[in-house]
Amino acid sequence: MNAKPPYRPRMSQSGLEATHRILALDEQGAEREIHIAGERALTIYIDKVELLTLMTMGRRPEELVLGYLLNQGIIERLEQVRTIQVEWDVEAAAVVTDGSIEGWQERLGRKTVTTGCGQGTVFASMMDRFDAIQLASHRYTQSMIYGLLDSLARHNEIYRQAGAVHGCALCRGTEVIDFVEDVGRHNAVDTLAGRMLLDGLTGEELIFYTTGRLTSEMVIKVAQMGIPLLLSRSGLTQMGLEMAQRVGLTMIGRAKGKHFLVFNGQQAIEFDQRPEDRHPRAGRTHREEG
Amino acid sequence: MNAKPPYRPRMSQSGLEATHRILALDEQGAEREIHIAGERALTIYIDKVELLTLMTMGRRPEELVLGYLLNQGIIERLEQVRTIQVEWDVEAAAVVTDGSIEGWQERLGRKTVTTGCGQGTVFASMMDRFDAIQLASHRYTQSMIYGLLDSLARHNEIYRQAGAVHGCALCRGTEVIDFVEDVGRHNAVDTLAGRMLLDGLTGEELIFYTTGRLTSEMVIKVAQMGIPLLLSRSGLTQMGLEMAQRVGLTMIGRAKGKHFLVFNGQQAIEFDQRPEDRHPRAGRTHREEG
Known part of the structure; x- marks a missing residue:
């Protein structure tokens, strides 16, 4: 060979x-x-x-x-x-x-x-290519999500000590392949896109994690990278959700500890490890959501 | 008249x-x-x-x-x-x-x-005007800062319920004149600049607050608005600090509860209400700084 x-x-x-x-x-x-x-x-x-x-x-x-x-x-x-x-x-x-x-x-x-x-005019030129994207269809288990969040917590710890800014990661299953922080989370996304191109990584087996909010630009970039699952510690915007729906991206937000919310692609998640529900729904506030 | x-x-x-x-x-x-x-x-x-x-x-x-x-x-x-x-x-x-x-x-x-x-090319065109800025020289007391943080906490509460994004405020002493949130904190800054222009507000008596990090662009915009004190719940970047030093902007970060850090303009602060030091310096970690 x-x-x-x-x-x-x-x-x-x-x-x-x-x-x-x-x-x-x-x-x-x-x-x-x-x-x-x-x-x-x-x-x-x-x-x-x-x-x-x-x-x-x-x-x-x-x-x-x-x-x-x-x-x-x-x-x-x-x-x-x-x-x-x-x-x-x-x-x-x-x-x-x-x-x-x-x-x-x-x-x-x-x-x-x-x-x-x-604020991005990027948006307009990106949309030209957006609707042509076809994402792979996968199923993900809750236990995999928890395993990945555990792996990510260790990375977050390292990076927090070094002066926390915005972090993004490329992941496969519960493994963190690469973790990048930068003063702008778009820089972190772009750096990971550069890594994928250099190493010939294709998106379909990957998971994208970000500490930041799921705005339209973030969703569009991750879909462009061919990655079918986007996971975030933060929430999302209305247009981020619309973009995810349009392209069939599975999107999970507010993912921290044992909590998460599936914003799009609910059918892709198998709930195989439900935690004890310590906070009955009626008592919850929605303070930190959005 | x-x-x-x-x-x-x-x-x-x-x-x-x-x-x-x-x-x-x-x-x-x-x-x-x-x-x-x-x-x-x-x-x-x-x-x-x-x-x-x-x-x-x-x-x-x-x-x-x-x-x-x-x-x-x-x-x-x-x-x-x-x-x-x-x-x-x-x-x-x-x-x-x-x-x-x-x-x-x-x-x-x-x-x-x-x-x-x-990410901003804005930066280059802003720098042309930056060095001509002259900020007013004020002294600020610690008790005023605490009073203002109390006022801001009430606003943050309202906005957090409505789906927290990035928030910025125009303040005068302990009073919050205007509080804006948007999907990008630069939009929030720009909206407040629009308000100042409409109402003929000049920056020299004002204080600018942001929930976001003090990056170069944020510092440059606030200096351009003629505001001599910039207060943030978050930390700063190296270039944010350099810009503040260059234009003599007083900059306070990590401001939350009774804690804050004066990053630039230390001589402008009168420490008239030091809280009990519950966390001796030696025991502190720097995990959330930067």
């Missing part, structure tokens, strides 16, 4: 430390050393043409750039990327392509600048 | 309900009715030219659009806006200007599409 080794672009390894120590005054007026998350500007250039600037912790910038290009529909295949060179001195990521992705400026130029969480 | 009434653009009143009821299955396999946050696409047109699409809860869309235009530097004065008409049927906000803001397409066209939290 003289298999050709899988293609890999040439990439720098310019990952940064996750956290920095600073001094702050606490409520006693006393100095305390605390850890804070790094945040750096990284401007992406494609064949020397400026694309945009991301704000990132910069831990895995090459995979972030790769996944960003994929999730935005700028590239479709790994072979289109020859090199990704990240230089923090100039806050730049230089991408050299094989010359096959001309026309991206015109396609992206249709709309303009956007900002922060939940 | 025959003062001319202050100028107001003509604006629709197309605010939407905050939450929607849906059914989800809980971990018992039982149906539960829960509240989820609305999320709608809203495309802004300036004099019939498309600017971009925001994802928003849509509670105060006219103020959101106004504040967005201001924070992006597209408008500078309220008088430049004649009407803002929001029509949810077509998911559009039509802005008619006085014709004085030509050239915005060229200015914004320099860069391209961006996405989700923490």
Whole structure:
């Protein structure tokens, strides 16, 4: 079996430390050393043409750039990327392509600048491809979900110490394949998309976990990655739900400890490990839902 | 005193309900009715030219659009806006200007599409104006901070029931002037900027509160609004801190109950109400910091 080794672009390894120590005054007026998350500007250039600037912790910038290009529909295949060179001195990521992705400026130029969480013109261009997505149909057991939440809790612990921001994970069954945190959860998603592309992972056997809310953009990206189950510690928005319904994505939110809520794809879940119901429904508040 | 009434653009009143009821299955396999946050696409047109699409809860869309235009530097004065008409049927906000803001397409066209939290080309154009900002110099007492946190806790309670997303508030002393939540905290900031512009509020006597993290974009926006104190329930990033230091913004994070950390502007705080120190420093963990 003289298999050709899988293609890999040439990439720098310019990952940064996750956290920095600073001094702050606490409520006693006393100095305390605390850890804070790094945040750096990284401007992406494609064949020397400026694309945009991301704000990132910069831990895995090459995979972030790769996944960003994929999730935005700028590239479709790994072979289109020859090199990704990240230089923090100039806050730049230089991408050299094989010359096959001309026309991206015109396609992206249709709309303009956007900002922060939940504001995205990305949305419009993503929707073009969204309705073509076909997700695999699986059944999941409650005991698998609990096993996975246990595995994730260990990761969350590590990352919380390093200065918690937003975390996302690629999982298979109860195993956590990769866990990424960044100052924006979209960066974390994009980094994992880059990892999938590099390693040739297909989404259909995977589960996507996020600490963040299930907004439309999050649901669309995960569906684009071909992953049929999306699990979150947080809640969802109305449009996140609509998108999940439209594409048949199984969506579980408020997943923490023994609690969770199945927002979409209820038929995909086998309730094989119901916990003791310590909080009868009538007594529950809905304070933290949404 | 025959003062001319202050100028107001003509604006629709197309605010939407905050939450929607849906059914989800809980971990018992039982149906539960829960509240989820609305999320709608809203495309802004300036004099019939498309600017971009925001994802928003849509509670105060006219103020959101106004504040967005201001924070992006597209408008500078309220008088430049004649009407803002929001029509949810077509998911559009039509802005008619006085014709004085030509050239915005060229200015914004320099860069391209961006996405989700923490990713923003906004950053570059904001920095142009950032270094010119002069913030007022104030001193704040610990007792005022505690009084304000008490006032905010009541607001948080209301909003948490309605489906918690990200919240931001404009405050004066211990009083909460306005509290906004949206699917993205940048929308909440922009809505408050719109309110300030409409009501002629200047930032120097105000305090800005957010439930979210103090990233660079958040710090830059609040400084642009002329507000000298930024208070958050969450932590900060390295670049958020750098921006605050650069412009002399007093920044307090991890503010909850009797705890807080002064990240920048330590000299501005008078410690007049130190709580009993129940957790000696040596025993503290830094798990939730950053």
